[in-house]
Amino acid sequence: MINTHDILETINMIDNENLDVRTITMGISLLECIDENIDRACDKVYDKICRYAKDLVKTGEDISREYGIPIINKRISVTPIAMLAAACPTSDPVKFAHALERAAQSVGVNFIGGYSALVQKGFAGGDYALIESIPRALNETEHVCSSVNIGSTKAGINMDAVKKMGKIIKETAELTSDRECIGAAKLVVFCNAPEDNPFMAGAFHGPGEPDCEINVGVSGPGVVRAVLSKCGDCDITEVANLIKKTAFKITRTGQLVAQEASKRLCVPFGIVDLSLAPTPAVGDSVAHILEEMGLEQCGAHGTTAALALLNDAVKKGGVMASSHVGGLSGAFIPVTEDAGMIAAAKSGCLTLTKLEAMTAVCSVGLDMINVPGDTTPEVLSAIIADEAAIGMVNSKTTAVRLIPAIGKKAGEWLEFGGLLGGGPVMELNTASPAKFINRGGRIPAPLQSLKN
């Protein structure tokens, strides 16, 4: 029998340290739903999602009860809708968003991702119309999430798309300004977007993925922090070792849940995403892990190094625990979703410039950051360009999810509630990058892309 200490450790992780499986995400290909008649296409989309995902939520709940491990979200990701919109160029793509919303409500999932376009090298049919429709789609739906990939190490950065996305983010915030600008919290701009990411708002089911698959995102910053809080004054090598061991255990639960869900739903297992995903709940913060390592507050000098160590150790520990690893895999730093980050942003210790540095070593990018409502689209675009450049040059995923707080200034507050949390509006450098952004064109792919 497994020894008492190990059993009690597992119970304690779940009961007191917020260990959970953050999401079971079913990826569904909608390529077969392409139709030149948008209403027919929407019917096919709705039918296929409902047929494939009808048991997803119940299965997640059953596994959660049997294994005693909380599974917080059940979600769906679909083929980028721009690919379907390409077949019906004269129709309004928002109809697809409504079909996704209806399907999400029918099967009872928390979010559905894939109102997306992949335009890293340029716009194909359907891409431009879909991007233009994003603000309305996010305003008129509740569960639909959107993402746009504007760059990659292989393709470079599509600066026309970067320019466009600054405007789209602003417009989305404006349309939903009566609801804390929540639309912008459901919109991610990516460089090097992974095609099997189970986490929202950036999840979509890439064109290279199978017809259907189960991807699982683990979590557990609280567990890592608890382990470090007991390690005393050990050196950094030992800190990395402890994180690795803990990440292994966390990921094994994710792997178990993924296999079980795949078996019960008769859907192939895709990947486990080894991410430390925080929530605003006390004891579930990535920032607090960094502080536990010895920083007075997240954002202090040393934060980037501590985050680099954490991100690397999570991957090293997790990779052996799962047969297939993918998605974003690393530590997330969404400001409004992390109690420690919220506190650090409020106190002024955590600034946007420090966050930008952190994104060079974390698993995603500038995530869930509230910015002043009068920020110009060009400044938003320039932030996207900077982030994309970090991702492109370092061959990693970077993303931007900024929420312009319409009618609010730096220091005021936006509150979304739930897992999205809330936080202060952060100060931005407002010097104009307009001429640079308005040039358009494409930043050539870096030398790193020539690996063959």
Add this chain to the structure above:
Amino acid sequence: MRAFITVIGKDTVGILAKVSAQCASFGVNIQEVTQSVLQDMFAMIMLVDIDKSSVPFDDLRASLEKLGDEMGLKIHIMHEDIFNSMHRI
């Protein structure tokens, strides 16, 4: 399927007897038991076979948790695979 029942709390008379009686009444077979008392804290772990349980897993868990509440103890029942996957390579 096998599961681990863990009982944690302040040591009192009859914990083992009451939890075992509950298991027996549902046809749950106890295969192994370990228990330790550290100062006043009691921790017992039972490996049980629930294939012949007369009630669904959810009901079994609910009744054990209820028993725990009555006795001022924390009782969990969880599938053994979660522990195996986490602690064995």
